Amino acid sequence: MTRATEAENPHSLVLRLPAESPLTLESGASLAPLQIAYQTYGTLNAEKSNAVLICHALTGDQHVASDNPVTGKPGWWISMVGPGKPVDTNRFFVICSNVIGGCMGSTGPASRKADDTIWGTEFPVITLADMVRAQARLIDHLGIETLLAVVGGSMGGMQVLSWASLFPSRVFSAMPIATAAKHSAQNIAFHEVGRQAVMADPEWQRGRYHAAGTKPVKGLSVARMAAHITYLSEGALQRKFGRNLQNRDAPTFSFDADFQVESYLRHQGFTFVERFDANSYLYLTRAMDYFDLAADHGGSLARAFWGTKTRFCVVSFTSDWLFPTADSRSIVKALNACGAPVSFVEIESDKGHDAFLLEEPNLFATTRGFLDAAASARGVT
């Protein structure tokens, strides 16, 4: 199974929208044909009131709670979503779709255009709002008017905020985790390093590597290595690796991966390129960079949520320096300013930004409590 076939014929459900109903993008361009790859878990109740949409992060996909068809590994949020889990698929109908711009079956730079050639860098630049509008098409297709909850971390959290802002009446409750209402200068800077690494790889071929039969694995893997550091924390790196040497007793006085941390990062890079499209990485990081919800509302974040009835639960982690607690507090402040029912928890963790994907009992307890309360407020049994 390769990435190219996954982009066209994913091992999941697929919604193929007719060319006559293109998606109008924020840039003004229109995107067609549009295909959305998604997974569902659990059963939609008769009232269609128990649907929970999970939004994935930058390099995630629709396989939130089932084995990934490319890597064969368990779903990326298997500890959070499933029978009896905090997002309980015995009670809730869980939907997770690959974002547009992605490479796991939703329309993106690795998909084919109407003329049957690969989009590559001719793919239009997309935004978080575009991703969410595409997801809304899927939710329409599933016949769901209002989602019980929209939940996601990092770029998934940005989608949660966009959902709540664009479609307030369709979001009963929202849980943005380890995220921000705008991408910071530092985060844009890290993304730019990653993109430059990809584009500096001669095999990138100005984005036409599919046609050229090459693959910019070196560039993409360096991008992943750099990004991976930002997902961890100094404390976590120290605890996991310290200055330990990799399978040797002394430094080799070379540029081999002497240190365990080097070996670990190289491994992260190697495995990433097996499952991810380099152009997708460019487009999705760009979409995050462009995200600034306040700027879309005359500079006022509160205006993005004015009059909202959605219940919010905002979560951050103490050691997350990529999306620090201050970012979450700005969201909370704006929601308070418009009188929205908002809860906020800062969870103690030394695992950095990645904490939201890991075993964090406090995150599980908060998620379970928030969703249970939302379900009972909406009369979902």
Add this chain to the structure above:
Amino acid sequence: MTASPLRPDHALIASMVTAGARVLDVGCGDGALLAHLAREKGADARGIELSREGVAACVAKGLAVIQGDADTDLVDYPDDCFDFVILSQTLQATRQPRVVLEQMLRIGRNAIVAFPNFGHWRIRAAITLQGRMPVTENLPETWYNTPNIHFCTIRDFVALAEEIHAKIVRAEALDASGRPMGVKMPWWFWNLMGEQGVFWLARSS
């Protein structure tokens, strides 16, 4: 949700809150008072709580509660967004009690403050007779590890209310069991006999 019996001081505070009010409980703990207000008074109940455990308990009750503290987070709320702002057993632990009170009356039309009375005879006795900082059932911490850094007496509180031009709508002193001492007594008596003071303040118009 089954209703556990409300603490007597909470019951007194709850009796002051009007039905359907927008309420912020600062230092709301596990949300017992907020849940009661939401259930019994139809209040739009919000909270601020320092401990993560407290916030988690509140979220599970369906309450909208923010992890934060009185000193730093009240400034983030716009003017007049609450009918009642409650501060129960927390004033003495704030860094700037006066600023906190002023903020409460900026974001809310009314403030309800419950605090331990440092003028109680037992506390006075501990200092004057034993020459030691008091350690009592209600204030069990020793001076070096107490979170309570700004103790005041009922009369001190009355003076502060005057200083910030707050109107005292209702005042009660509570006995050791947390029940109101009832009949109106002169301040000096409450200041000597009350274990706690509960004050309902409003902006003076």
